[in-house]
Amino acid sequence: MTGGVLLLARNAIVQQSARDRQEIVAEVANDLRAWHARGGDAALATEITSRLDTLRGENLVLLLTAADGRVIAGNLAAWPPVVARTTNWQTIDLFRTGADRAERLGISATTLPGGSHLLTGHVIESDVRYAQVSQRVLIAAFLFTVPLALIVAAAMTRAINRRVAGIADTASAVAEGDLARRVPLDGSGDSFDRLGDGVNAMLARIQTLVEELRIVTGSLAHDLRGPIFRLTATLEEARNATDDPVATAAMERVSVEAAALQTMLATAMQIAQAEAGIGRDRFGDVDVAAMLGDIGELYGPAAEDRGITLVVTPFEGHFRLHRELVSQAIGNVIDNAMRHAAGATRITVSAILSEAALTISVADNGVGIAVADRATALRRFGRLDPSRHAPGAGLGLSLVEAVAHLHDGNLALGDNAPGLRVEMTLRTQG
Template sequence: MASRRRSLTRSTTARLVVLAFLFQMLVTAGVLLFVQQASQHALIEEQQALVGELRDELRGAYAGGGQAEVKRLILTRLRSVRSDAVVILLADRAGMPVAGNIAAWPTVVPLDTDWRTIDLYRVGADQPEHMGVATSRLPDGSRLLTGHVIDANLRLTRVNAEAMLAALLIGLSLTLIGTLIFGRLLSRKIQNVVATAAAVGDGALAQRVPVDGSGDAFDALGQSINAMLQRIEALVSQLRMMTDGLAHDLRSPVTRLKSVLERAIVETRDTEALTALEKASAEADTLLSMLSTALLISRAEAGIGRESLVETDLAILLSDLVEVYGPLVEDRGFAIAADAPAGLAGRLHRELVSQAIGNLIENALNHGDGGSAITLTARDRDGILAIAVADNGPGIAADRRGEALRRFGRLDPSRHRPGSGLGLSLVEAVAGLHHGAIALEDNQPGLRVVMTLGPAIVRQQ
């Protein structure tokens, strides 16, 4: 689970989805906040306008008829059907009420203000109400307060805020769904390219990226990759045909040469000539072995043989190899043993894996010291089958192991010994055929060559 979370945090697609979601969330939240603030501001301006109009109307009444006209207009306005939210107070110079629906002049309100919100009791009310008021002085020194109850507006503001919050949650949900769909489509497009690349890497050079003809960037990318793969397939096919043909063509004259040498060995009586012919015959054998190994490597790297993978018991396979190579190993003064748990199996190309392990055994015999032990092991490494061949010889220095894995690569101490330099290359090709790899490790002392060969199968015993 932790590794999955780490892969998600490192995923470019996941980052794009998160960025798209955050951007859309910010846009949605910004728009809704703007609408909420704008609507609230419009309500406040409307209330201020109503209060200002009422104040101007009462001032106009004072200009036309004095305080008596103001008192008459106040009584008229308070008796009207639209007076439920109206707040009016006319007070004398000392602040004593003269007319209106407020029992006393609020001391916290300045004598001249265009807008102020405050909680006040109206006459006959048992609870204070939130209202917006404006105050002014009349020419005779009396005080005038006009206002409007804004409790309803506050409720409307709360409802508006709740509606905006609900809209934000719905918008975020839709945004999340949209970004996830976008991420899924983007990931699917990329996975098509990844799957094609993986298939080509496994040797399926005929595989192509699916294209839909839309002409978008992914379609253009797929067409470009397909054109490249078509060119690579043609070049690899030509190279494979040339190398296979060359190897086949060379095998025939070398085989004929081998036959001529064998007849000459039988017929000659000259000791020096016989020695020379035997050396030539040995070189012909080496050349035939090199050609056969090169053919096997090219076929394995091309993926030829995957259809022959069968479930193979590793304990039986290694035991058979110990039995086959046992006499040769003992004749050379070595010891060989196998160690594989019962029930461990894998889907293998039995013949190629056997030949690869045989190459490793021969390498241990050719480069090891007499009396060394050769050990064949098979293990389940976190679900991956690993086969190792270890010896107690001189080994290979860590900085020379890459050179040893090169095709025809032979380290200086081994150049005088028989061999072609293709043994480890074949092992690496066989591991690649099974979607695995090869690693050279220190056996302390000696060398341990480890092949990973795909998923391990553990059968209950």
């Protein structure tokens, strides 16, 4: 921007100087035409000679020639061949009388009454030199300032990127579960330091809330475990103490509901903890094939009792994950398929590792879930109409999705044609 202003200023000065020279030449020409009007060629020749003698060494150029081209007076040896007899303004290199080199002149010419010709001009050599020098200075300034500006800009960009990278690294570390991480400050008190202070205060508050969540969830699980256990024990004692079949059946139903409540509470706490990032410290390098094999052995007999074949496709590879949570998530999907996939005769568990992401799929050949109903199936406590009569709280897929998010991944429901395909993608590795 500064270079543009300097260029405009330089051009304005050059143009104004040229206009000043033209005005001077025009005034001299008008004055000399007045002399010619009063006394003809003789009076004009006398005035030209007088001015040149008086202004010797000045930059004035004057020439009066007769109609036939003969020089009457002036400081040019002859009328320049390239100059028309009448012209308003023209720049040309000419030798003045007695000069040893050509000079840049700005001239105008006119034909006088009687046929004689008058040329008036001014040496503009200094203006030309100024224009040339100023142009070279501007070019030199650009050649110096542009690299300097680029160096300064690169240094500032690098400093800004370094400060922003510190904030970004902190955000990434916190997202991965390192709640003690803070934005580094340099003590300068600049905008980045103030931003870092604000972010660090926010992170400290988040760390406090998460710690409180850990305490509350742990305390809640511990405190409710006792009452539910005592409730179950009391029901068992009451059931053993009565022979009334109606009362016994009612207490059986209450026991089932108590067990379901305990399971629901445990699952809800697991979801809350996974969404808060709790559990990343228990990530480890896991043999995925062995994990899937254990799941197959655990759920295979139950599936066989329901007339369903559970197939675990071969897989080789390790991945960094939370083994217990991922195993429970896969088990939830298999259990859902066994209980809710009407008409299913086969459930297939497979895994694919690509681009640092592990995708675990559980597919069945049952009736599947309509596209319009899949969002409901993923919603917490969401249950589709056909499954409302079945046991459960609608938290199975919510837990699977929370576990996927804990691993920086996602959960997707797709069409297995026929049936449903549930794909859990995990992206935390290394």
